[in-house]
Amino acid sequence: MLSKFLSSENGRGLLMVSPPFLYALLLMAFPLIAIFLFSFWTQDFMTLDTTFTLNNYREIAEKPIYGALLQRSLFVSASVTAVTVLLAFPVAYFLSFHVRPDRKSLWLFLITIPFWTSYLIRVFLWKVILGYNGVINTGLINVGLIDEPLTFILYNVNAVIITLAHAFAPFAILPIFVALEKIDRSLLEASQDLGESKFMTFMRITLPLAMPGVVGAVLIVFIPTIGDYVTPELMGGAGGKLIANMIQTQFLALNNAPLGAALAIVAMLCVTAISLTFVLINRRWLKGRS
Amino acid sequence: MTALITLTGVNKYYADYHALRDINLTINTGEFFSLLGPSGCGKTTLLRTIAGFESVSDGVVMIGGKDMADVPANLRPTNMVFQSYAIFPHLTVAENVAFGLRKSEDLDKPTKAKMVEEALTMVGLAGYGNRAAHALSGGQRQRVALARALILKPKVLLLDEPLSALDKKMREQMQVELIRLQRQVGITFILVTHDQEEALVMSDRIAVMFEGEIGQLADPETLYRRPNSRRVASFIGKMNFLDAEVKAVVEEIDVTVQGLGRLKISAEQAPEEVSVGPAVAGIRPETLGILFEGETTDRKLVDGVVDEVVYYGDMTYYDVRVDGVAQPLNIAMKNLIGRPVLDVGAKTRVIWDERSLVLLK
Numbered sequence: 001m002l003s004k005f006l007s008s009e010n011g012r013g014l015l016m017v018s019p020p021f022l023y024a025l026l027l028m029a030f031p032l033i034a035i036f037l038f039s040f041w042t043q044d045f046m047t048l049d050t051t052f053t054l055n056n057y058r059e060i061a062e063k064p065i066y067g068a069l070l071q072r073s074l075f076v077s078a079s080v081t082a083v084t085v086l087l088a089f090p091v092a093y094f095l096s097f098h099v100r101p102d103r104k105s106l107w108l109f110l111i112t113i114p115f116w117t118s119y120l121i122r123v124f125l126w127k128v129i130l131g132y133n134g135v136i137n138t139g140l141i142n143v144g145l146i147d148e149p150l151t152f153i154l155y156n157v158n159a160v161i162i163t164l165a166h167a168f169a170p171f172a173i174l175p176i177f178v179a180l181e182k183i184d185r186s187l188l189e190a191s192q193d194l195g196e197s198k199f200m201t202f203m204r205i206t207l208p209l210a211m212p213g214v215v216g217a218v219l220i221v222f223i224p225t226i227g228d229y230v231t232p233e234l235m236g237g238a239g240g241k242l243i244a245n246m247i248q249t250q251f252l253a254l255n256n257a258p259l260g261a262a263l264a265i266v267a268m269l270c271v272t273a274i275s276l277t278f279v280l281i282n283r284r285w286l287k288g289r290s
Numbered sequence: 291m292t293a294l295i296t297l298t299g300v301n302k303y304y305a306d307y308h309a310l311r312d313i314n315l316t317i318n319t320g321e322f323f324s325l326l327g328p329s330g331c332g333k334t335t336l337l338r339t340i341a342g343f344e345s346v347s348d349g350v351v352m353i354g355g356k357d358m359a360d361v362p363a364n365l366r367p368t369n370m371v372f373q374s375y376a377i378f379p380h381l382t383v384a385e386n387v388a389f390g391l392r393k394s395e396d397l398d399k400p401t402k403a404k405m406v407e408e409a410l411t412m413v414g415l416a417g418y419g420n421r422a423a424h425a426l427s428g429g430q431r432q433r434v435a436l437a438r439a440l441i442l443k444p445k446v447l448l449l450d451e452p453l454s455a456l457d458k459k460m461r462e463q464m465q466v467e468l469i470r471l472q473r474q475v476g477i478t479f480i481l482v483t484h485d486q487e488e489a490l491v492m493s494d495r496i497a498v499m500f501e502g503e504i505g506q507l508a509d510p511e512t513l514y515r516r517p518n519s520r521r522v523a524s525f526i527g528k529m530n531f532l533d534a535e536v537k538a539v540v541e542e543i544d545v546t547v548q549g550l551g552r553l554k555i556s557a558e559q560a561p562e563e564v565s566v567g568p569a570v571a572g573i574r575p576e577t578l579g580i581l582f583e584g585e586t587t588d589r590k591l592v593d594g595v596v597d598e599v600v601y602y603g604d605m606t607y608y609d610v611r612v613d614g615v616a617q618p619l620n621i622a623m624k625n626l627i628g629r630p631v632l633d634v635g636a637k638t639r640v641i642w643d644e645r646s647l648v649l650l651k
Contacts, residue, residue, distance in 0.1 A: 184374065184376065186372050190370070192363045193369055194369065194439075195392075195393055196389075196393075204389075205378060208380050209379070
């Protein structure tokens with residue numbers, strides 16, 4: 001019976017997905033469940049009280065610091081997403097439409113260069129570039145454009161946005177590039193043949209057909225940036241700390257894992273809600289046009 | 291008949307590849323014109339030159355008396371049906387058809403909707419407006435592409451191998467429909483095709499292209515009956531080629547044809563510049579015949595042996611060896627009542643007539 005099932009089409013399929021499924025279960029589902037349970041418990045120094053309570057959520061709702069941090073996190077993530085996707089689109093467009101087909105893989109290869117070094121090193125490099133005595137400031141002072149170093153580019157939210165936008169650029173370029181590659185070029189000729197200029201052809205054909213890639217890019221950039229705590233820790237200074245830093249602080253420094261877990265759950269719910277809304281609006285917008 | 295499109299000395303180079311060689315061509319208003327040729331002969335390039343998707347390296351393209359040199363594709367009075375149909379996948383059928391109407395600001399919405407429905411009715415897709423474009427079959431896509439182009443009432447409709455993606459039945463049906471549509475709307479159609487039968491069926495005139503130049507430009511009947519060269523003759527239909535030698539050119543042409551002997555043909559069966567010397571004679575398979583038992587003929591006969599038999603149902607194609615002819619003669623016979631299908635090796639007699647001979651360059 002079992003051997004028969006395992007040799008059937010479905011059985012073989014299940015057999016093949018079961019190792020990654022178990023892996024995902026161990027490393028995704030269990031930690032998630034643990035975090036979820038923790039968020040309803042309380043911790044007193046080293047002892048864990050497992051009676052069900054909503055106190056953690058109550059505290060998050062009552063103390064303004066958490067709301068403010070969450071708001072700032074969402075703002076930073078949205079900004080990073082906007083900057084990244086807006087800058088990635090022209091790159092992907094150029095790559096898809098103006099690079100010779102036999103050179104495209106070389107260009108894609110070059111786009112991955114930032115990943116050749118560790119992320120930490122890249123963050124420190126941005127410090128060198130943006131710092132008080134950094135490349136930008138000394139450069140601008142030397143050419144005489146400014147008299148004293150610019151301070152709004154390091155140890156604040158701007159620095160976090162710049163660094164993250166650079167780090168996530170390839171993740172945004174690739175899905176948009178793939179969507180653009182899939183567009184049948186004769187559609188663009190057909191649009192021009194039917195009387196539309198190059199610009200209107202872009203607006204009526206290229207952009208709507210590239211939207212799935214843009215949606216993908218937005219989600220790929222937006223979701224992980226909410227959870228990032230390394231960049232704000234190193235680049236954000238006092239005013240640039242985000243919700244993820246607070247979660248880390250609760251877990252490690254303040255020994256309050258349940259509150260950290262509740263914060264994580266709240267952040268996760270926010271991201272889920274925003275992502276779903278975005279996808280739904282987009283689907284409706286696309287449907288409204290078709 | 292007024293000239294609508296005039297191409298004068300058009301050349302097109304891609305790097306060192308000469309895609310169009312000195313094309314001179316006039317296409318008239320209301321004409322169904324075909325560009326016919328094997329793949330890579332430049333017929334699609336020529337069509338795209340008229341549409342404005344390719345610039346000319348040299349020469350002048352005029353449409354309606356206007357030089358098109360600086361007119362981009364979107365401002366030309368031409369519309370195109372693409373080989374892939376290029377139906378916009380994110381739009382419905384009606385939105386596809388209405389695509390080019392955006393700029394017609396003098397039309398209000400209900401008028402546009404009415405025009406779309408009329409265009410869809412014209413191509414036999416009434417009521418399909420709300421369908422998603424990706425849910426259409428190949429034949430339906432083609433009709434949408436036609437409606438989308440015709441709704442703009444262009445001076446010229448360009449068709450780039452529009453039927454090549456359809457199956458045989460559908461293709462034959464669409465051929466007839468396209469002819470009907472062209473008569474109905476009176477727009478000049480320019481069809482690009484590699485299918486000689488399609489070109490013969492549909493066109494008023496055909497330009498046969500080889501390697502970037504026009505080999506012959508004529509109406510279908512002339513093209514079939516009086517091809518001007520061996521390559522045109524072998525591209526259009528089937529043709530037997532026989533070595534020949536022109537002995538004298540007076541009012542008639544005195545010629546010896548291998549296997550058939552010495553005979554006289556009229557001047558219109560030969561190219562104008564015919565002269566004494568070696569030549570090639572062509573004869574179509576269906577103008578030859580096999581004398582079956584019990585049948586009689588007053589035409590000329592030559593002995594032969596059946597070399598190959600291909601049975602098509604309504605027709606049988608024979609290859610018959612005739613003494614003195616290098617290649618077996620290809621003969622097409624209708625399978626009339628009482629006619630047997632001969633076996634390979636059967637001795638037979640071939641009916642021929644010098645009136646169906648053509649001398650080729």
